[in-house]
Amino acid sequence: MADAVVIGAGHNGLIAAIRLAEAGLKVAVFDRVLWPGGMAGFRALGGVEVGVGAYVVGVMPREVLARIGVDLAIDVPDPAAVYELDGRYVRWWLDPARRVEEFRQWGLGDEIAAFWEKLVALNKAARRYFFDGPPTEERLAEDPNARDLFGRTARDVLSQYLPREFWPMFLYEHLWDGPAYLLAYFNPPEGWGRPVWRGERGIQALAKALYRRALGAGVDVVLGVGVKRIAVEGGAVRGVELDTGKVVEARAVISTASPIHTLLELVDGVADEVRRRLEGASAAAGPYRLNAVLTEPVKLRGGLAPYRDSILQLPFGEVVVEGNVVSAVGAPDLEMLETYVENVGRIKAFEVWTPADYQTVFNARGPYVNHLPLTRDFLLCRPACGWGYRTPIRGLYLGGAGTWPGGQITGVPGINAAETVLG
Ligand SMILES: Cc1cc2nc3c(=O)[nH]c(=O)nc-3n(C[C@H](O)[C@H](O)[C@H](O)COP(=O)(O)OP(=O)(O)OC[C@H]3O[C@@H](n4cnc5c(N)ncnc54)[C@H](O)[C@@H]3O)c2cc1C
Structure with missing residues (x-):
């Protein structure tokens, strides 16, 4: 029996779990994927660690990290971004x-x-x-x-x-x-940057820092095991049933998975009006992400060479460079990338994440990389009007990108959901 089960070991799930464990609760986190960090996580590709989705941290309030005792820095390059316009570069200096x-x-x-x-x-x-x-x-x-x-x-x-x-x-x-x-x-005033933790710089540093902190706080983080159902009895949560068939009892469950997945696929008894609202939201164009690991450091062509740390906003998408790795979010087009990367032919390993991958791997139905649309309606009532981080099912809370203040890496939903559980 756990005091609380957290569904999802994305950054919000880990932050929620750390906060609850620090308050003395016995917490278990389950994620169907094998890595921590969710869409802000990383995997091995060609012998190096490569992000699977997010690549920079922006609007995350630094106080979230301070509140859970994670000493992560954000290294913002100068210029923070370089934008190509009519064959020239506009630099966003700090x-x-x-x-x-x-x-x-x-x-x-x-x-x-x-x-x-x-x-x-x-x-x-x-x-x-x-x-x-x-x-x-x-x-x-x-x-x-x-x-x-x-x-x-x-x-x-x-x-x-x-x-x-x-x-x-x-x-x-x-x-x-x-x-x-x-x-x-x-567009946070502090700019966008890479997380840095214990000398390591890159998006993987965020997931590593949170994962290690969660383990240190005594959280039981179980990766590679999904939640099949949320068990409810008499209008109150009883725990979760895992993909393995095992049932874990808990007084509180925080789902940081997409509300569309959570409320339409993991639990019964959600009001028709809310079901219709979520079903109506399920049609978005998600991003592609291309990761190419080269056999040598990435060489940007001419004018871009001094800006390898910046976010490169190019006509076909955003490009980030990390040592031997070049990633492009937008069109997964190697030929286009060659216009900007001199040695893209020296590929050692290569992968493309499609919108369908984000949907099936993370259950980010839609596919929404922020779990729900970023419309006025879905921001002010996220996922439904008046819910906050609670649901009508007692003991079931939501705390991922599909809750206020929206998606991206902020950690705010995670910490707010944990505070709601703690009352
Ligand atoms: C290509 C791409 C680029 C992006 N770039 C940026 C960026 O640069 N900066 C930025 O701030 N944001 C970026 N984002 C958005 C950002 O990654 C997400 O909004 C954010 O990571 C969401 O965090 P989360 O913890 O709320 O949810 P998630 O990271 O989605 O975590 C939820 C976790 O729940 C798990 N899960 C789902 N269903 C179940 C289940 N039934 N049982 C167990 N586990 C389950 C999933 O596997 C997942 O790991 C990007 C996203 C993508 C896809």
């Missing part, structure tokens, strides 16, 4: 003054300064709600910046400051009609 100079070359110095000010204000407004739930309509009405977060679209804010050709630098095109909140969410 120093705002240098950035203004950069954009002056495009006739946009004052515009970028004003846009940056707006982004910072939106980000501050968004973060105010991270730990106490989405803003209510009343709070939105009181705070002009918070009102903009959900009252305006990203497109509306972007078009106020910048010509359209610059918009992809700040937000994926498919999100432009989403709320301005997404601009804040995807």
Whole structure:
């Protein structure tokens, strides 16, 4: 018997488990995949560790890590990102003054300064709600910046400051009609960077740090064993049934798997209205990720060589380089990659993750890499209005990317769900 079972050893699941274990609960975590970190995890490919999904950390509040005692640093490169426009590179320098100079070359110095000010204000407004739930309509009405977060679209804010050709630098095109909140969410003032832990730098450092911390806190982390059903009796959770057939009893279950999977496939008794809402959400275009391990360090062509640490925003997708490994998220196109990577022919190992893979491997139905859409409706009511991290089933909580404040690597759903369990 466990006090709490956590479904999913993604970053949110591990963070929730650590918080509960530190509070004295006996906690078991189960994940159907063999690695910790979920979509922010890593696997061996060609003798090196390579990320399976996420590659950088951005909006994660550093206080989440401090609260669970994980001494992880985020190494943000300068420039944080390099964006190709008309065959030239626009560099997103960390120093705002240098950035203004950069954009002056495009006739946009004052515009970028004003846009940056707006982004910072939106980000501050968004973060105010991270730990106490989405803003209510009343709070939105009181705070002009918070009102903009959900009252305006990203497109509306972007078009106020910048010509359209610059918009992809700040937000994926498919999100432009989403709320301005997404601009804040995807453009944290501290920039995007690689986790660093015990001298190791790269996305794998995040999963390793959390996994080791969970083990140290006494959490029983079981990888490669999925949860088949959540057992419910008399409207209250009783535990979980594993794929192996074993039943683990628990007073509380936090699912950090997608709410679509959790509520439609793992448990009975979910109200028709909620089922319909989730079923209606299941049609998204997910990403591809290509990982190529070369026999030698990746050589970027000419103009990009000085920026190998930055996120490279190229016409076919985002590219990140880590030693001998080059990864591209967008179109899995080696030929296109060759335009930018001189020695891409020296491939030792190669893999492509497809949207279908994310769906089947992680049960990220949709496929949604953030478990649910990032629309106004699904952000303010994530997964359903008024639920927070609870569900109508007593003892069943949700705590992954499909809860407030949204997906990506933040750790906020995990810690908030754990705090809800602890009351
Ligand atoms: C290609 C790609 C690139 C991305 N890039 C970035 C990025 O650079 N930065 C960023 O912040 N975010 C990025 N993301 C999004 C980010 O990876 C996710 O939003 C985030 O990792 C979700 O974390 P989570 O812990 O909530 O859920 P997950 O990481 O999905 O973890 C949930 C876990 O639950 C497990 N699970 C599911 N069903 C069951 C079951 N029945 N039994 C047991 N276990 C189960 C899954 O295997 C999974 O490990 C990217 C995603 C993808 C796919």
